[in-house]
Structures are given as C-alpha cells and as structure tokens.
Amino acid sequence: MVDTKDILKEFDPLTQEDNERKDDLGEVQRDSETVSTENSNERSSSNSRNERTYEDDQFFDFRLFAKQFRNPQADPLVKYTKSFLHNFATQRAVWTPEEQVKLINDFRLFIFGKLKVYEPFKSLDKAGLHNAEEGIEKLIMGKLYTRCFSPTLIENVNEDTVDKYHLKDIEDDELLIAKVKEYRFIELSNLDIPNKLYTRLDKFVELAGKELNKVNGFKAPRDKMVCILNSCRVIFGLLKHHRLDKEGADSFIPLLIFIILKGDIANLVSNIRYIERFRYEKFLRGEESYYLSSYQAAYNFILSMDETSLTVADNNEFDRKYKENQKLLMEEKEQKDRENAQLKQSSKEAVSSGATSKNSLDEVTNSMISMFNDLFTSSQQKPEEMGDQNKRNKKDEDVTQLINRMEEQEHKDTVDTLCSMFPDFDREIIEDVCVAKKYRIGVCVDTLLSLYN
Amino acid sequence: MLQFKLVLLGDSSVGKSSIVNRFVKDSFEDLRESTIGAAFLSQTIKLNDNGKEVIVKFEIWDTAGQERYKSLAPMYYRNANAALVVYDITELDSLNKAKTWVEELKNKVGDDNIVIYLVGNKLDVCEKDSSKRLVSLEGAKEYAKEQGLLFIETSAKTGANIKETFQEIGEKLYDIKKTEVNTDLDGNTGEIEISKPSTNDTTSCCS
Numbered sequence: 001m002v003d004t005k006d007i008l009k010e011f012d013p014l015t016q017e018d019n020e021r022k023d024d025l026g027e028v029q030r031d032s033e034t035v036s037t038e039n040s041n042e043r044s045s046s047n048s049r050n051e052r053t054y055e056d057d058q059f060f061d062f063r064l065f066a067k068q069f070r071n072p073q074a075d076p077l078v079k080y081t082k083s084f085l086h087n088f089a090t091q092r093a094v095w096t097p098e099e100q101v102k103l104i105n106d107f108r109l110f111i112f113g114k115l116k117v118y119e120p121f122k123s124l125d126k127a128g129l130h131n132a133e134e135g136i137e138k139l140i141m142g143k144l145y146t147r148c149f150s151p152t153l154i155e156n157v158n159e160d161t162v163d164k165y166h167l168k169d170i171e172d173d174e175l176l177i178a179k180v181k182e183y184r185f186i187e188l189s190n191l192d193i194p195n196k197l198y199t200r201l202d203k204f205v206e207l208a209g210k211e212l213n214k215v216n217g218f219k220a221p222r223d224k225m226v227c228i229l230n231s232c233r234v235i236f237g238l239l240k241h242h243r244l245d246k247e248g249a250d251s252f253i254p255l256l257i258f259i260i261l262k263g264d265i266a267n268l269v270s271n272i273r274y275i276e277r278f279r280y281e282k283f284l285r286g287e288e289s290y291y292l293s294s295y296q297a298a299y300n301f302i303l304s305m306d307e308t309s310l311t312v313a314d315n316n317e318f319d320r321k322y323k324e325n326q327k328l329l330m331e332e333k334e335q336k337d338r339e340n341a342q343l344k345q346s347s348k349e350a351v352s353s354g355a356t357s358k359n360s361l362d363e364v365t366n367s368m369i370s371m372f373n374d375l376f377t378s379s380q381q382k383p384e385e386m387g388d389q390n391k392r393n394k395k396d397e398d399v400t401q402l403i404n405r406m407e408e409q410e411h412k413d414t415v416d417t418l419c420s421m422f423p424d425f426d427r428e429i430i431e432d433v434c435v436a437k438k439y440r441i442g443v444c445v446d447t448l449l450s451l452y453n
Numbered sequence: 454m455l456q457f458k459l460v461l462l463g464d465s466s467v468g469k470s471s472i473v474n475r476f477v478k479d480s481f482e483d484l485r486e487s488t489i490g491a492a493f494l495s496q497t498i499k500l501n502d503n504g505k506e507v508i509v510k511f512e513i514w515d516t517a518g519q520e521r522y523k524s525l526a527p528m529y530y531r532n533a534n535a536a537l538v539v540y541d542i543t544e545l546d547s548l549n550k551a552k553t554w555v556e557e558l559k560n561k562v563g564d565d566n567i568v569i570y571l572v573g574n575k576l577d578v579c580e581k582d583s584s585k586r587l588v589s590l591e592g593a594k595e596y597a598k599e600q601g602l603l604f605i606e607t608s609a610k611t612g613a614n615i616k617e618t619f620q621e622i623g624e625k626l627y628d629i630k631k632t633e634v635n636t637d638l639d640g641n642t643g644e645i646e647i648s649k650p651s652t653n654d655t656t657s658c659c660s
Contacts, residue, residue: 192521192522232489232490248470248473248490249516250465250515252492252517253516253522286495286512287493290492291493293514296528297525297528301522301525304524310521311521
C-alpha cells in the first residue's frame with residue numbers, strides 16, 4: 001500500500017520528528033487501555049453503587065477541553081490540527097471511507113502522543129487526558145463531518161465524484177426507508193416477540209424512536225453513540241416493565257427491529273456506519289460494540305425483509321393488510337406528487353433533511369467548534385491571531401447562555417415525554433424524579449417503572 | 454487483565470440467557486459493567502497460574518435464539534474468542550439445532566480461532582424426573598468428543614456446573630493466549646505483555 005503511505009506523509013505535519021512520534025504512540029496506547037478502569041474505580045468510590053451509570057463512568061466535558069486547547073501553551077497542538085484539517089480538506093474533495101478512517105486514525109494517534117508533550121495537557125492525570133482525547137475526536141469530526149458523513153457529503157460535492165462506498169450508504173438509507181414503509185403495518189407477533197400484553201407500547205416505541213432520531217442532531221461519533229445507547233435503554237425499560245429483560249437478546253433484538261420499523265428514522269444506515277468508522281476503536285467499550293452490532297444486525301434484517309422473514313399466522317389477513325398499506329402508500333405518493341411537481345428536487349431534500357436539521361444540543365458544540373474557525377485557514381497563521389482575551393470571554397459567555405437555554409428546553413421535552421408515558425403520575429412527581437436522576441432518560445424510565453410497579 | 458469475547462448461541466427456550474444471568478449473579482466479583490440490559494453482560498473471574506493470580510474478564514454477547522434471526526448471528530460471533538452453544542437436555546431437537554451452530558462456527562470461523570463449548574442445560578428437570586431426559590449424556594459427550602468441543606451439563610436454575618463452565622473456558626482461553634504469546638516472542642522469556650502493540654512498523658497499528 002504505497003498510496004496510503006504517501007498520503008500519510010502529506011498529512012504528517014512533522015515528519016522529521018518521526019522517532020519521537022513512535023515513542024509517544026507506544027505510550028498512549030498502553031495508557032489508554034487502563035484509563036477507563038481507573039476512571040471507573042475512582043468514580044465508584046465517590047458514588048454509591050446504585051447510582052453508577054454509564055454517564056458517570058464516561059465523564060466527558062468538552063467545554064473543559066475547549067478551554068485547555070485555547071491555552072497559548074497548546075499552540076503547537078492547534079497548529080498540527082489546523083494543518084491536518086487543512087490538508088484533509090484541500091488535498092482531495094473526496095476520499096473513500098477507508099482512506100478517511102486511515103487518515104483520521106493516524107492523525108489521532110499522532111496528536112494523542114503530542115498531548116503528552118505540551119501543557120496544559122502534559123500534566124493532566126489519565127482521566128483528564130482521556131477527556132482531552134475525546135475532545136480532539138469531537139473537534140476534528142465536527143470539522144470534517146460534511147466530508148465524512150455520507151448524507152452531508154453528497155450535498156456538498158458533485159455527486160458524480162463521490163466514491164461508491166459513500167453512495168452505497170445513501171442507497172441503503174433509501175432502501176431502509178422504503179422497507180420500513182412497506183412493512184410499517186406489522187405487529188409484535190410477526191417478529192416472534194413474546195406475546196404478553198404490552199401496555200403503553202406505543203409510548204415506549206415513540207420514545208425509543210425519538211431518542212434514536214437524535215443521532216441526526218449530532219456530529220461527534222461519541223454523541224451519536226450516546227443516542228444509540230439511550231434508545232436501547234428505553235427498550236430495556238419496556239422489557240423490565242413486563243419482566244422480560246432477563247430473556248436478553250431473545251426479546252431485545254426483535255423489539256429493536258420493531259422500533260426501527262415503527263420509527264421514522266432518517267439516515268440510520270449512514271449514521272451507524274459513520275460511528276463504526278470514526279469512533280476510535282479504543283474508546284468503544286464492549287457494551288457499545290454490542291449495541292452497535294445489534295443495530296447493524298437489525299437494519300440488515302430489515303433491508304432483506306420479505307414475507308418469509310416474518311411469522312404470519314393468517315396469510316389472508318396479512319395479505320389484506322399488505323395491500324391496504326400499498327394502496328395507502330400510493331395515495332401518499334400521489335398526494336406528494338401533487339403538492340410538489342418537482343419530485344426530484346423534493347426527494348433530494350427529503351434524504352438530507354434529517355442530516356441537516358439542527359438539533360438544539362449540537363448547536364452548543366457547533367458554536368464551540370466555531371471558536372476554532374481559523375483551524376481551516378492557513379497553518380502559517382500566527383497563534384496570536386486566535387483572538388484576544390476579551391473576545392474569548394464574550395464567546396464563553398454566549399456559549400454558557402446557549403447551553404443553559406438548550407438544557408432547559410431539553411429538560412422540558414424529557415418531562416413532557418415521560419408524562420405521556422406515565423399518565424398516572426403527577427407532573428411534579430415526574431419532575432422530581434428527573435431532577436434526582438439528572439434527566440438521564442434511561443435511569444428516569446427505570447425509576448418511574450419501579451414506582452409504577 | 455485479559456479480556457475475552459464470548460458469544461451465546463442456541464434455541465430461544467434452552468435457557469442461554471439464564472445461564473449467563475446465573476453466572477453474573479453468583480460470581481464473587483461484583484465488577485459489573487453492563488448498564489443497559491441483559492443482552493450484553495460482563496463479568497470477571499480469577500485464575501490461578503502456578504500461584505500467580507490472573508484476572509480474566511468475559512464480555513458475553515447474547516443472540517436472539519428464534520429461528521428467523523439465525524442470519525444475524527455472524528454479526529455477533531465475529532471476533533469471538535469462545536462460543537457457548539446451548540441446548541436443552543429435555544428437548545431432542547434443541548441438540549440438532551446446537552449441532553448446526555457448531556457446524557456453522559467451524560465453517561465460518563474455523564476451529565483454530567474459537568473455543569466451542571457445548572452445554573446441555575436444564576439438569577434440574579431431569580434430576581427430579583429422569584424420564585424427562587431426551588438427550589442422553591453419553592450421546593452428547595460422544596458428539597462433543599468427535600468434534601473436539603468442550604462439554605458439560607448444567608442447571609441455570611440450581612446453579613449446578615455454571616461457575617465451573619466459565620472457569621474452564623477461562624483456563625482454556627488463558628492457555629491458548631499464553632502459548633500464542635510465547636510463540637510470538639520466540640525464545641524471549643521476558644515479561645508477558647499481551648496487549649503490547651507490534652512495533653516493527655511505525656504504521657502497523659493502523660494498517
């Protein structure tokens with residue numbers, strides 16, 4: 001693979017420091033393996049065991065990283081990053097996913113090594129360093145999102161120049177949507193889901209779908225992963241409700257497929273593949289891998305779905321529903337055609353609407369990332385031009401305000417959804433639970449379920 | 454700490470999830486890292502290597518046992534170090550299904566790359582009423598021997614042989630890992646460092 005080595009050289013801002021780089025890499029790799037364990041040990045001693053959740057273990061503070069990164073002592077790191085981003089964006093308009101993964105991984109290893117050389121990162125403990133590594137990933141993926149996430153890539157470059165792998169993502173997204181429409185009428189029993197009486201099924205399905213759809217509002221692989229896990233938490237909330245959670249995958253996988261069929265999830269295939277490609281392998285814990293694989297398994301099942309993939313007790317009844325749905329789909333299509341004569345234009349928009357729709361939470365990230373806007377400009381730029389202190393403070397203030405506002409809205413949404421799932425509870429009770437559980441959706445659902453029972 | 458991926462295969466009524474729930478619940482170590490649900494569980498065990506304590510962590514991947522989800526299994530068993538293929542000793546057909554899993558693993562993953570453990574569950578049912586047993590111990594044992602599988606009968610309900618099963622897998626995987634590392638080092642008798650990255654090539658970690 002001579003090609004990739006050449007590409008690498010182009011992106012390596014410091015080829016002359018190759019030896020130093022090699023050593024750094026070794027160190028980073030060894031350390032990163034122990035970070036998560038140490039981190040969780042520390043935390044489990046300060047939290048009571050019952051309170052331990054995924055979020056506690058995987059503490060991440062992007063604001064802290066952003067502040068550290070703008071410290072003048074970290075200027076060399078900023079320069080490396082600028083240089084990398086600049087080259088990534090200008091060397092070629094389109095890279096294949098494989099090339100992108102290679103370039104980003106190599107830079108990641110390089111810059112992780114450099115974190116141990118420059119203050120303020122150099123003197124951080126392992127947890128702090130891990131936070132910085134997560135911050136780097138979020139920063140560079142935020143910057144490269146439009147080039148790496150297939151639905152935004154085809155919006156931004158000439159479609160004829162896009163490689164077949166990115167195009168395949170889009171095709172599969174469209175095929176999945178088509179399949180979901182074709183089979184949206186199916187019931188739990190068609191998927192071999194244990195036939196117990198599911199109370200509030202529709203609310204849980206709605207919430208799981210809503211959590212899942214949030215993937216389109218985030219750019220960082222980590223943030224998208226959190227959305228995936230949250231939707232799985234809601235599914236297990238439902239299973240716990242019916243004492244089916246101990247049955248593991250036998251109940252979980254069919255229900256996951258059901259959620260995808262009932263939810264209106266945009267760009268699901270592209271999102272899952274993006275996480276798989278760009279979430280740093282070492283950060284992906286076993287549990288995350290498992291649920292990511294389950295999503296892949298689930299969408300693959302739907303992509304190749306036909307009547308034979310389903311359990312059908314009454315063929316005539318199934319056919320009737322299928323035809324009825326086909327008729328409905330036709331009507332919907334005609335309606336759409338009428339509404340918009342330029343179907344071609346509108347379908348293109350439909351594909352991308354999920355990808356570009358702004359999510360409130362990611363606006364915070366966007367505004368923080370925009371503070372590093374000059375990262376795309378020439379790497380010759382002087383570090384002093386990063387902006388004067390006043391400007392920085394002003395921006396910090398804006399971001400804090402924005403975050404507060406977003407959080408408020410997000411909290412209100414959570415309470416609203418939970419109220420509709422648990423109409424027997426007063427809103428005040430639900431609010432109390434949310435405050436006590438810090439608005440973490442999975443834990444809130446668990447708690448309310450235990451109160452309910 | 455050594456870490457191994459273990460995948461659970463078997464029909465939906467054989468109790469494969471119960472085996473793991475029992476193992477995780479009964480184990481002495483309270484280092485549970487699963488936070489979402491019972492489809493993915495992890496648990497550590499301790500091994501004794503000539504007086505040296507070795508900690509082994511299992512990451513256990515459950516699969517949907519219903520026939521129609523069979524095609525999803527490769528997503529789960531890729532890169533697995535071990536597979537627990539579970540059948541129900543009171544259901545003759547469940548052994549046949551287990552045999553198809555064994556064949557699939559051998560064809561798709563290969564004997565050298567995965568440790569396969571054949572597990573006959575629901576021993577408690579037969580201890581109460583021996584007429585319930587439909588799969589003979591000898592027959593299954595013979596099959597396992599022919600195929601070169603580890604074999605045991607368990608009861609997730611009483612906990613019989615559950616811990617032993619995981620202990621044995623842990624030991625087997627540890628032995629394999631040790632041999633691999635020793636072969637890699639080729640005469641170099643220094644400290645065994647399993648997670649050490651190859652440093653022959655500066656780009657090797659990503660190629």
